[in-house]
Amino acid sequence: MKFDKFFALAKEKGxxxxxxxxxxxxxxxxxxxxxxxDNFSIADTQSIIACGVVNGKFGISRTEKMGRDTFEFLVxxxxxxxxxxxxxxxxxxxxxxxxxxxxxxxxQALADADLKDTLVLLHKIEDDLYAYDKSITEVDSxxxxxxxxxxxxxxxxxxxxxxxxNFFYIVGSAVAxxxxxxxxxxxxxxxxxxxxxxxxxxxxxIGEGLIKKFGGTQxxxxxxxxxxxxDIFSHLLGYFLESVSSDEIQRHSSCLEGKLGQKIAxxxxxxxxxxxxxxxxxxxxDDEGVATSNKDIxxxxxxxxxxYNRETAKKDGVESTGNGSWAGNKIGIGFGNVIVKGSxxxxxxxxxxxxxxxxxxxxxxxxxxxxxxxxxxxCQAEGFMIRDGKIAEPLNLITLSGNLFKMLADIKSFDNKxxxxxxxxxxxxxxxxxxxxxxx
Amino acid sequence: MRFTHKKEASMISTGLAIKVLNEALATGGDYGxxxxxxxxAGSVMLENGKVETAGRRKSYGAGIRVLQKNASVYxxxxxxxxxxxxxxxxxxxxxxxxxxxxxxxxxxKQHVKVTNRIEDHLKDVAIEDKIxxxxxxxxxSSAVDKRIVRIQNVFTDDFKRIEIFSxxxxxxxxxxxxxxxxxxxxxxxxxxxxxxxxxxxxxGRYAGWKWFKDILDYKSVAKETAEKAIMMLTAAECxxxxxxxxITNGWGGVLFHEACGHSLEATATAKKLSVFSDSIxxxxxxxxxxxxxxxxxxxxxxxxNVDSExxxxxxxxxIKDGICVGFLVDKFNGRRLNMEANGVSRRQSYRYEPxxxxxxxxxxxxxxxxxxxxxxxxLGIFVANFGGGSVNPATGEFNFSACEAYIIRGGKVCEPxxxxxxxxxxxxxxxxxxxxxxxxxxxxxxxxxxSGSVPVNVGQPTIRISEITVGGRGGKLQ
Numbered sequence: 001m002k003f004d005k006f007f008a009l010a011k012e013k014g015x016x017x018x019x020x021x022x023x024x025x026x027x028x029x030x031x032x033x034x035x036x037x038d039n040f041s042i043a044d045t046q047s048i049i050a051c052g053v054v055n056g057k058f059g060i061s062r063t064e065k066m067g068r069d070t071f072e073f074l075v076x077x078x079x080x081x082x083x084x085x086x087x088x089x090x091x092x093x094x095x096x097x098x099x100x101x102x103x104x105x106x107x108q109a110l111a112d113a114d115l116k117d118t119l120v121l122l123h124k125i126e127d128d129l130y131a132y133d134k135s136i137t138e139v140d141s142x143x144x145x146x147x148x149x150x151x152x153x154x155x156x157x158x159x160x161x162x163x164x165x166n167f168f169y170i171v172g173s174a175v176a177x178x179x180x181x182x183x184x185x186x187x188x189x190x191x192x193x194x195x196x197x198x199x200x201x202x203x204x205x206i207g208e209g210l211i212k213k214f215g216g217t218q219x220x221x222x223x224x225x226x227x228x229x230x231d232i233f234s235h236l237l238g239y240f241l242e243s244v245s246s247d248e249i250q251r252h253s254s255c256l257e258g259k260l261g262q263k264i265a266x267x268x269x270x271x272x273x274x275x276x277x278x279x280x281x282x283x284x285x286d287d288e289g290v291a292t293s294n295k296d297i298x299x300x301x302x303x304x305x306x307x308y309n310r311e312t313a314k315k316d317g318v319e320s321t322g323n324g325s326w327a328g329n330k331i332g333i334g335f336g337n338v339i340v341k342g343s344x345x346x347x348x349x350x351x352x353x354x355x356x357x358x359x360x361x362x363x364x365x366x367x368x369x370x371x372x373x374x375x376x377x378x379c380q381a382e383g384f385m386i387r388d389g390k391i392a393e394p395l396n397l398i399t400l401s402g403n404l405f406k407m408l409a410d411i412k413s414f415d416n417k418x419x420x421x422x423x424x425x426x427x428x429x430x431x432x433x434x435x436x437x438x439x440x
Numbered sequence: 441m442r443f444t445h446k447k448e449a450s451m452i453s454t455g456l457a458i459k460v461l462n463e464a465l466a467t468g469g470d471y472g473x474x475x476x477x478x479x480x481a482g483s484v485m486l487e488n489g490k491v492e493t494a495g496r497r498k499s500y501g502a503g504i505r506v507l508q509k510n511a512s513v514y515x516x517x518x519x520x521x522x523x524x525x526x527x528x529x530x531x532x533x534x535x536x537x538x539x540x541x542x543x544x545x546x547x548x549k550q551h552v553k554v555t556n557r558i559e560d561h562l563k564d565v566a567i568e569d570k571i572x573x574x575x576x577x578x579x580x581s582s583a584v585d586k587r588i589v590r591i592q593n594v595f596t597d598d599f600k601r602i603e604i605f606s607x608x609x610x611x612x613x614x615x616x617x618x619x620x621x622x623x624x625x626x627x628x629x630x631x632x633x634x635x636x637x638x639x640x641x642x643x644g645r646y647a648g649w650k651w652f653k654d655i656l657d658y659k660s661v662a663k664e665t666a667e668k669a670i671m672m673l674t675a676a677e678c679x680x681x682x683x684x685x686x687i688t689n690g691w692g693g694v695l696f697h698e699a700c701g702h703s704l705e706a707t708a709t710a711k712k713l714s715v716f717s718d719s720i721x722x723x724x725x726x727x728x729x730x731x732x733x734x735x736x737x738x739x740x741x742x743x744x745n746v747d748s749e750x751x752x753x754x755x756x757x758x759i760k761d762g763i764c765v766g767f768l769v770d771k772f773n774g775r776r777l778n779m780e781a782n783g784v785s786r787r788q789s790y791r792y793e794p795x796x797x798x799x800x801x802x803x804x805x806x807x808x809x810x811x812x813x814x815x816x817x818x819l820g821i822f823v824a825n826f827g828g829g830s831v832n833p834a835t836g837e838f839n840f841s842a843c844e845a846y847i848i849r850g851g852k853v854c855e856p857x858x859x860x861x862x863x864x865x866x867x868x869x870x871x872x873x874x875x876x877x878x879x880x881x882x883x884x885x886x887x888x889x890x891s892g893s894v895p896v897n898v899g900q901p902t903i904r905i906s907e908i909t910v911g912g913r914g915g916k917l918q
Contacts, residue, residue, distance in 0.1 A: 033711060040535045041793065042515040042528065045501065060493070064518040065478070065500035077496050084567055086490040140713050140834070175713065175834050182715065184834045218909070221680045221916075251487070252589045253629045255636060329483060329495035365839035368828035369861050373629060373636040378678070378861035378911050380839030397837060399680065399861050399911020438680035438861070438911030 003154050006071045010052055010156070013075050017093040018052035019155040020074075021287070029145035030119065032126050037119075049326060050074040052156075054082035056090040060329050081329070094310060096159045097291035105282045106164045107192040111148065118144055118194070122170075125203055129174045132207030135214070138175040140184075145169055159289050167192045167280040169422065172202060176210050185210035190422040192280050209361070212384075216396025218439035219385060225357035226400070226435040227350070227386065230417070232363050234425035237271070237338065239372045240404050244297055244305075245333035246312035253373050255405055259303050265408035267301040270341040275322070281337045281424040288324035288331055295321065297338075307333050340414070340427035347415040350431055357386040358437055360400055375404030381437075399438035407432055450603060451476040451502075454547045454614065456522055457605040460504065461544045461612060464529035468538025469506035469513075471771070473606040475748065476502045476520070477790040480563055483596040484570055489578040491571055503790040506532050512772050514793040547605060547612040552746050555753075556739050560648035562597035562622045570595040573624065573652065577662035581628050584666035587673065590629035591666075595652075597622045604750045615750040621646050621741065621895060623884070626662055630669040637858075639669035639843070640827075644884040644895065646739045668825075668844055671856055678845060678860035678912025684820035685862060686813055686848060686875075686904045691826055691883025693898035696731060696803050698829040698838040699866040700724070704758050704766075705784075706773035706796040707890060708833035715836035715867055719764040725870035727762040728806055735783055735799035741884040742801075742896040746783070748794035753783040758801075762870075770796040788892025795891045802899030806876025810902035813875045815851040819917060821860065821910055822846045822853050828885065836866035847917070861911040869905055877902035 010018035061077025173186035248254035275292035309324035325334025369379040574593035623644030708714035735753030770785035786797040829840025
């Protein structure tokens with residue numbers, strides 16, 4: 001095996017089990033500003049995470065430095081890490097799942113794409129954004145990145161897993177001015193199918209969103225029926241899924257402790273994790289080598305499962321759900337390809353019965369404005385009033401406050417426009433009964 | 441050069457550096473730079489007093505940058521072999537197609553004055569000693585109240601060795617520097633009747649072991665962290681509306697960091713993308729406000745001996761009596777601005793192209809006493825601690841979240857409130873500062889931007905904003 005020397009050294013130095021993961025990434029990125037490439041960047045990196053068991057204790061070490069003494073550095077690091085580990089439970093590494101659902105998600109067409117053609121596309125985006133409206137004074141960035149990743153997993157039980165993937169993203173960002181009023185808007189497209197990228201729709205989306213923002217004011221502070229745009233809802237759900245982590249549950253820091261099998265959200269809500277869905281977020285094994293699987297997390301408002309790694313699963317006497325993921329120096333809980341079921345209604349139908357409400361299209365500051373344990377949050381927001389079932393005047397510098405769990409219980413409906421976001425969540429816009437809006 | 445640690449061999453030879461620079465500059469680049477980094481980082485984490493994880497990580501690589509007028513190309517690799525570096529330089533040079541402007545013939549080593557001196561390196565301290573401090577903190581926090589259900593204590597240290605080779609003519613320059621920081625992080629989770637509250641504290645410093653062990657009063661920090669988590673269990677929802685807000689000294693400076701600091705970085709002003717792009721010489725704040733970014737403060741969290749381009753760090757005045765007098769300028773963005781770099785170019789690691797960033801940014805002291813500012817406020821909010829915030833430099837619109845706030849009634853700090861967000865535009869809020877205290881303090885944070893996450897100090901004395909939008913779920917302020 002490629003890493004025989006590592007495993008031999010690990011054994012020689014007293015490790016009963018060992019594991020090594022190697023990640024290699026190659027990427028190219030371009031940024032346009034004022035019709036010129038103002039930034040071009042290329043990268044070629046690799047990193048290793050190694051872990052193992054010494055006297056029943058877990059140890060870990062990591063490096064980006066490849067050389068003659070790399071394996072020694074890693075093995076010594078594992079021993080030192082395990083030496084001070086005080087966890088009572090004995091640990092072991094994984095022997096392997098009965099079946100792995102490997103798929104080829106690498107896009108050869110993207111890897112073969114000519115950068116010159118991509119550059120033509122980027123220039124077109126920039127030109128079309130400037131031409132979209134005369135109030136657009138700057139296209140502050142049109143950026144592209146293509147990235148190829150290759151990861152390998154080996155352990156001393158002979159488990160060998162490999163995955164190759166690639167993706168690109170395009171960012172367009174523009175600034176518009178009317179008098180003293182300055183507005184910005186941007187969008188990101190993440191995919192591995194460059195041919196399917198719809199330049200016109202991308203530019204129109206940014207331009208239209210930008211122009212509509214002019215004249216934004218604050219509404220009166222109060223509680224309003226609130227529609228959250230798909231990306232905002234997906235952002236909030238990311239925090240919710242932290243509460244579904246079995247690690248948080250077992251440490252008594254999740255509000256969902258003891259709620260398995262109970263109705264915790266509106267019956268309109270169904271959330272699934274589909275890591276085996278074939279897209280850029282596809283992953284057929286987790287960081288412990290456990291095969292991933294598709295599953296419902298919430299079905300019609302009922303909490304169906306917590307997310308487990310091997311250690312937390314053992315504590316609860318269940319099987320790992322394949323959600324083991326490196327979090328610093330330990331295996332924590334991760335997730336990807338999370339899908340929220342939409343409805344058959346159009347956006348217009350969904351808001352048609354809202355007499356006076358708000359449509360939140362952007363939020364800022366959730367990173368610090370969210371208490372992920374209590375679910376309380378408060379952040380800067382902007383969007384539009386909804387009056388008599390229709391989108392009305394723009395809103396600016398308002399705040400959106402709420403509690404994540406209450407918000408999920410108050411879901412009234414979804415629309416039918418499903419969008420996959422760079423956060424690996426796919427969802428639609430959502431209507432919430434009432435949320436607190438701060439303004440005048 | 442004077443270093444307080446054992447001198448280590450260069451990561452690449454001067455001969456190879458010259459070769460790589462010439463390859464990178466072969467197509468007309470006017471500035472070439474190789475940034476080499478080896479970081480040895482360690483962390484240990486205790487959950488409820490027991491070591492749960494410990495480990496060391498080595499980050500290692502090179503970033504190569506070529507500038508040609510207002511265009512930059514950047515590449516990085518974790519492979520420092522000659523073949524890899526030449527390949528990378530060649531790939532970057534391919535972006536230009538002119539004749540070379542010069543050939544680098546020699547490199548001169550530059551003297552780097554060590555303003556941040558460390559005698560006792562954190563990486564040399566036994567892990568047991570770091571665990572002992574964490575365990576003491578746990579002991580103090582856990583004794584505060586039975587409703588505390590979870591305590592995390594983390595000690596992290598980071599030793600970064602850097603070499604920079606740069607050239608804009610036949611004679612290139614070489615800089616060597618080390619950076620070393622430690623941080624003691626504590627998170628306390630309290631739970632009661634299904635309610636869960638968390639409190640965080642993370643004192644950090646560009647310092648050695650003695651500061652953490654003997655100078656930092658970590659037990660008081662641990663006690664306070666636990667007490668605040670308990671207090672928040674019974675805090676009412678914050679009211680919303682527009683009213684006066686008094687902001688505490690120290691970490692309260694995150695207001696200035698978000699509302700103004702980012703918008704004064706050349707990253708935003710050079711392309712005229714900031715609300716303050718054309719503000720030099722103009723009034724952008726209340727006449728009571730003067731502000732600085734000072735990377736030279738010895739051993740502070742955001743300090744350094746030199747920046748990521750080799751420039752010596754400076755004390756840069758940004759605002760004088762309300763008038764904008766300077767920007768934070770890196771080499772590349774300085775070209776568009778026609779301004780000299782002023783020692784503020786920073787990056788998280790070799791994986792990031794450097795750009796202008798804040799270091800230790802603070803509002804200078806005024807004349808008021810903090811207690812008088814509170815006493816003179818009839819009805820408002822007192823913000824004692826922030827979680828953090830963010831800004832859009834183009835519009836100047838910012839937000840930040842208070843994790844500890846109280847109602848001020850009749851000149852007195854009264855009941856605590858939770859879920860408090862302050863929003864506004866930088867232009868408006870700086871002009872609305874109507875009281876400035878004399879009690880400047882600094883607080884430590886991590887600032888994320890295009891060149892990654894870098895340690896920064898924010899700072900200010902106690903200040904009052906006459907009116908700002910406050911968001912919360914508690915209805916009207918009464």
